[in-house]
Every structure is written in C-alpha cells, then in structure tokens.
Amino acid sequence: MxxxxxxxxxxxxxxxxxxxxxxxxxxxxxxxxxxxxxxxxxxxxxxxxxxxxxxxxxxxxxxxxxxxxxxxxxxxxxxxxxxxxxxxxxxxxxxxxxxxxxxxxxxxxxxxxxxxxxxxxxxxxxxxxxxxxxxxxxxxxxxxxxxxxxxxxxxxxxxxxxxxxxxxxxxxxxxxxxxxxxxxxxxxxxxxxxxxGDYLSKELTLIDKRDKYFGINIQNNPNDIRTVILVVAILIATATYQAGLSPPAGYWQDDYKPPANNGTTNNTHNSSLGDGQRQRRAGQMIMSPADLFYFLAVNGSAFYLSVWTILVIIIGLPFSRAVYTSTWLLLQAYYSSMTGTFPTQGSMALTVGRFLYITFTVISTCAAYMIPWRAFCKHQKLKRRVDTMRGSRVLTHPEN
Structure with a gap:
C-alpha cells in the first residue's frame, strides 16, 4: 500500500x-x-x-x-x-x-x-x-x-x-x-x-432535432444550452400564467344589468354610457372586447409555447412522467381560470370571441401536451427496432 x-x-x-x-x-x-x-x-x-x-x-x-x-x-x-x-x-x-x-x-x-x-x-x-x-x-x-x-x-x-x-x-x-x-x-x-445504418438514414424525429439543437449527444457537453432555454421557458410560463390570472384591468366586483330601454330617450341615454355600464357579472374581466381578445391571444400563445418547450426538453428524463402529469393539471387549471372569467354577457362579438377563445384554449392545451408525448413514443418505438450491440443506448449516449 x-x-x-x-x-x-x-x-x-x-x-x-x-x-x-x-x-x-x-x-x-x-x-x-x-x-x-x-x-x-x-x-x-x-x-x-x-x-x-x-x-x-x-x-x-x-x-x-x-x-x-x-x-x-x-x-x-x-x-x-x-x-x-x-x-x-x-x-x-x-x-x-x-x-x-x-x-x-x-x-x-x-x-x-x-x-x-x-x-x-x-x-x-x-x-x-x-x-x-x-x-x-x-x-x-x-x-x-x-x-x-x-x-x-x-x-x-x-x-x-x-x-x-x-x-x-x-x-x-x-x-x-x-x-x-x-x-x-x-x-x-x-x-x-x-x-x-437504416436508422441513421431516416429523417430526424422531433426528439432527434431536440437533441441536435440542444447538443445533448455531444461528448463532454454540459448541456448549457438546454439549461438556459429551460430556465427562460419556465420564466415565460410563470409570467404569462400570472398575467392570465391577473389581467391588466382586473375583474368586476359586482353584477350589473342595464335597465330596459324605454323609448328614444332611454336609448339616447344608454348610448352615452361608458364601458363600465355594460352588462357584467362579478369575477369577470373588465377589459374592453378588443383589448381582451388581443391580450388573451398574445398571452395564451406565449404561455402554451413556453409549456410546449418545457415538455419537449424534459421528456425522456427521469421522473418526467410526474412532471408531465403536473403540467397537464396546470394546463387544466389555466383553461378553467380563463374560461371562467371570460365575459359571458354582452354583444355578439363577445359571444363569438368566447367560443373562439375556448376552441383555441382546448386545441392549444391538447397540442402542448400530446405533441411531445407522441413524438417521444414514436421515437422510442423506432429505437427499439434498431438492432445494435449496445441496445438503444448507443443512439443517445456516446461513450466518453
């Protein structure tokens, strides 16, 4: 010794x-x-x-x-x-x-x-x-x-x-x-x-592209790129989620229903009332229809894209299924919050806007959740068909 x-x-x-x-x-x-x-x-x-x-x-x-x-x-x-x-x-x-x-x-x-x-x-x-x-x-x-x-x-x-x-x-x-x-x-x-050879001759899957752009398969790579993108995506998701829960103009604190119009005088009087005199319910967003549509479209797009980015980055990692489940619950909570506070009373524009926004939210929620998962399952199925000396590990983890 x-x-x-x-x-x-x-x-x-x-x-x-x-x-x-x-x-x-x-x-x-x-x-x-x-x-x-x-x-x-x-x-x-x-x-x-x-x-x-x-x-x-x-x-x-x-x-x-x-x-x-x-x-x-x-x-x-x-x-x-x-x-x-x-x-x-x-x-x-x-x-x-x-x-x-x-x-x-x-x-x-x-x-x-x-x-x-x-x-x-x-x-x-x-x-x-x-x-x-x-x-x-x-x-x-x-x-x-x-x-x-x-x-x-x-x-x-x-x-x-x-x-x-x-x-x-x-x-x-x-x-x-x-x-x-x-x-x-x-x-x-x-x-x-x-x-x-057959596997490498095929087009890159979504997971292959992720690994390529984030440098996951590069030897001695500390995955700094993936870490930076993940942190930024989390910050954007947090900010947009908070903005969705606390819209710029806030929420109505009471219910209001304009009195029935009685003749020309009342019509003239009601036409002079501001936005605050339109029909409303407590807990619904105050913003005007035009501003509301713009805000929800931009904020919702940023939120769903950031969530999609997070899921694409983490999928396949240990315990990613638990994160996936919690993310699905988060998306459901966001959907419930947005649809529950969207104005339900008012003009035809609000009614159409509400329908379009609910449709957008449902599609975005499913896309953010399902696209990464389906891509990962397809990638794993493809890898299992590849016959190599070191199993599928050789496809993702080069030796040092």
Missing amino acids: EIANLKPSLAWKLNHVGLSPMHLALQHKCTKMVRGLITINSQLIRVKAKGMITPLHYLAQTEDPDLLAELLCACPSSIEDTTIHCETAAHVAIRNCSIRCFKVLLGWLRRVNKEDILNWKDEDGNTALHIAISTNQTEVVKLLVKHANVNVKNFNDLTAMDIFHLQGSLQSTEIGEILHKAKAKKASDLTSNMTL
Missing part, C-alpha cells in the same frame, strides 16, 4: 500473468487492501487484466455482493466496462449463477437509470436475458423481464422465447409462463428489425 501511495503508477501495472495489484488483492481476499487501493484512486476499478477483465467483473462471479456494491459506488462508470468477449458485469454474474451479485448490479442500474445496459450483447449477440434462459435461472428471468427488452435477437436470430423452446424438456415451465406474461415473441412473429 505504501508503494502504491508513493508511486501510484505501479498500481496500474500488470504482472507476468496479466493481473494488477487490485486483481491479486481480490484473488487472495485481501479486502482491506482492495479498499486501500480504491482510496488511492477509484479508477483502479477499471484496470483491465488478461481478457479485459476488470475487478468489477471478477467480483461479479463471486459471492461478495457487499464489496461489489462498494466498487460500484466508488466508480459508477465501471458498470459500462466489457470483457474481451463483450460481456458486462451482468453477463458475468448470470453466467456464473451469482444471483446475489446480479441483484446488486440490477439495483445499481435501476438507481442510476442505466437499465439499458441489460440489453447490451456479448460476442454472440446474447443479452443478459438470453443467458439467464439458457442457464435455466428462473429467479433471474423474473427480474430481467421487468427491465430488459424481451424481444431482442442474438446473432443467430433467436429471441428469448426461441431459446426457451430450444431447451425443450430441460427448461423450467415457469420461465415460459414468465416470458408469455411479458409478451415475449418468437423471431418469426416480430416486425423486421432495423440496422443502425
């Missing part, structure tokens, strides 16, 4: 059989030394020994889930390392029937939103689910179908369901039931997959 502390580069060296000090410490179960090396440099967890096996891969095939968890927390990026056979730590754990370690890996992937690593393929095109089925591990299959793509094909064009049927009487019937409930299909029943 003292040598590694004085000369850290030695901790990266491999011996004559291709093992680093970290690998040797794990082999001899020197847990204290492993923790000491992590303290010196947590990146030592990513040192690749013979066969490109990292300390994380080594631990994944043992029954030491506690130390495995410590390594994951010390170096989160190590979960993306693969062996010379393109196997992730999840592949290794399942192949060696190390269920406890696999549960640790799965729990970590779920917490850091990297479940798509479960769809990564080894050199034969097998995902973690393929291996779990071929080794008849019912408990692992039950865990995987909740988070992995059950219809991915390996390089022999076999899906998880195909592998299950090939096992014949050797396979657990419970696994078949699990796959059936997860809507797993045979390769012959699937829509033809797209190659990565």
